[in-house]
Amino acid sequence: MYMIEDLIRQNRSYRRFYQDQPVSRETLLWLVNLARISASAANLQPLKYALSWEPEKNAAVFATLAWAGYLMDWPGPGEGERPAAYLVILGDRDIAGGFGCDHGIAAQSILLGAREKGLGGCMIGSIKRDQLRQVLGLPERYDILLVIAVGRPKEEVVLTEVGPGGDIKYWRDEKGVHHVPKRRLEDIVVG
Amino acid sequence: MYMIEDLIRQNRSYRRFYQDQPVSRETLLWLVNLARISASAANLQPLKYALSWEPEKNAAVFATLAWAGYLMDWPGPGEGERPAAYLVILGDRDIAGGFGCDHGIAAQSILLGAREKGLGGCMIGSIKRDQLRQVLGLPERYDILLVIAVGRPKEEVVLTEVGPGGDIKYWRDEKGVHHVPKRRLEDIVVG
Numbered sequence: 001m002y003m004i005e006d007l008i009r010q011n012r013s014y015r016r017f018y019q020d021q022p023v024s025r026e027t028l029l030w031l032v033n034l035a036r037i038s039a040s041a042a043n044l045q046p047l048k049y050a051l052s053w054e055p056e057k058n059a060a061v062f063a064t065l066a067w068a069g070y071l072m073d074w075p076g077p078g079e080g081e082r083p084a085a086y087l088v089i090l091g092d093r094d095i096a097g098g099f100g101c102d103h104g105i106a107a108q109s110i111l112l113g114a115r116e117k118g119l120g121g122c123m124i125g126s127i128k129r130d131q132l133r134q135v136l137g138l139p140e141r142y143d144i145l146l147v148i149a150v151g152r153p154k155e156e157v158v159l160t161e162v163g164p165g166g167d168i169k170y171w172r173d174e175k176g177v178h179h180v181p182k183r184r185l186e187d188i189v190v191g
Numbered sequence: 192m193y194m195i196e197d198l199i200r201q202n203r204s205y206r207r208f209y210q211d212q213p214v215s216r217e218t219l220l221w222l223v224n225l226a227r228i229s230a231s232a233a234n235l236q237p238l239k240y241a242l243s244w245e246p247e248k249n250a251a252v253f254a255t256l257a258w259a260g261y262l263m264d265w266p267g268p269g270e271g272e273r274p275a276a277y278l279v280i281l282g283d284r285d286i287a288g289g290f291g292c293d294h295g296i297a298a299q300s301i302l303l304g305a306r307e308k309g310l311g312g313c314m315i316g317s318i319k320r321d322q323l324r325q326v327l328g329l330p331e332r333y334d335i336l337l338v339i340a341v342g343r344p345k346e347e348v349v350l351t352e353v354g355p356g357g358d359i360k361y362w363r364d365e366k367g368v369h370h371v372p373k374r375r376l377e378d379i380v381v382g
Binding site: 103145182 | 328379
């Protein structure tokens with residue numbers, strides 16, 4: 001068993017956290033550094049990072065996010081189960097006109113690093129961007145690409161296989177375990 | 192030192208390989224599986240993978256790729272130093288209208304896995320897409336998002352710091368070592 005397989009398997013999207021267990025600015029910087037030394041298209045490195053790790057700012061960031069679209073009855077984590085920190089991935093339009101998939105590369109490095117430290121998180125793309133721009137005081141030159149929520153996970157997430165009907169919607173069982181159906185390997189290899 | 196930091200640091204973009212050291216279909220499937228169990232926006236999992244590991248097909252794929260845009264005098268790896276295999280990341284438009292940064296997440300998982308196995312590679316976005324579509328016999332429903340070249344690396348790649356002029360172009364020294372200037376951590380954190 002290779003370490004990376006184990007780490008990727010454990011690196012699920014977590015949406016409930018021990019909110020009272022802080023994530024320090026130093027830890028966030030360590031995570032940003034993992035993204036910094038990752039690949040970037042044409043090595044342009046147009047990504048920038050805004051950080052939040054203090055309760056008041058966290059609350060303001062939290063208010064701009066939409067959670068778990070498929071869980072219709074769940075408005076997102078309640079007080080006490082919210083992320084302890086956020087990394088906001090920005091695209092600097094003074095550096096590049098587009099950002100390709102650089103933020104995916106960066107986000108994966110960040111979340112794998114978080115997992116190895118016993119943390120976990122979730123990439124969130126459903127964002128009230130104008131509101132978040134105000135919260136963070138961001139100039140117009142930065143596109144808000146992705147928010148990564150981080151904290152010590154307080155839920156169990158398990159991978160299952162997509163059924164014959166092909167439904168990929170994740171769901172939560174009566175014990176609160178979050179189930180994520182993944183397509184089978186043979187169904188994603190072409191030819 | 193956390194393992195993942197070491198692995199990400201070692202996971203450079205390699206463009207010259209021991210072409211005669213094959214990468215098996217089994218290894219490619221193991222790499223695809225790492226992408227399979229990685230995050231996908233709204234868990235839609237619209238990515239598919241076409242694989243190449245045999246010399247003849249490799250040659251046909253190679254002919255569709257552009258290499259290392261900043262090395263003006265270098266047309267790409269010569270015979271004997273070419274990748275031993277390719278993974279082509281496709282977006283299935285029957286599943287999603289867009290692919291966000293899913294292919295970045297997938298590519299990072301794949302290349303970290305390759306690195307841990309003693310392999311290495313490079314994400315290539317500069318592709319003669321019509322020609323590659325013909326080589327692979329791909330239906331129109333698949334967007335060609337990214338080609339990942341894979342093999343056992345035959346070059347040294349080192350990270351350096353972007354100088355005061357801010358030039359991010361990588362370069363190769365007289366010993367053939369490839370230098371990649373990365374922005375400083377303090378220059379990519381906003382606020």
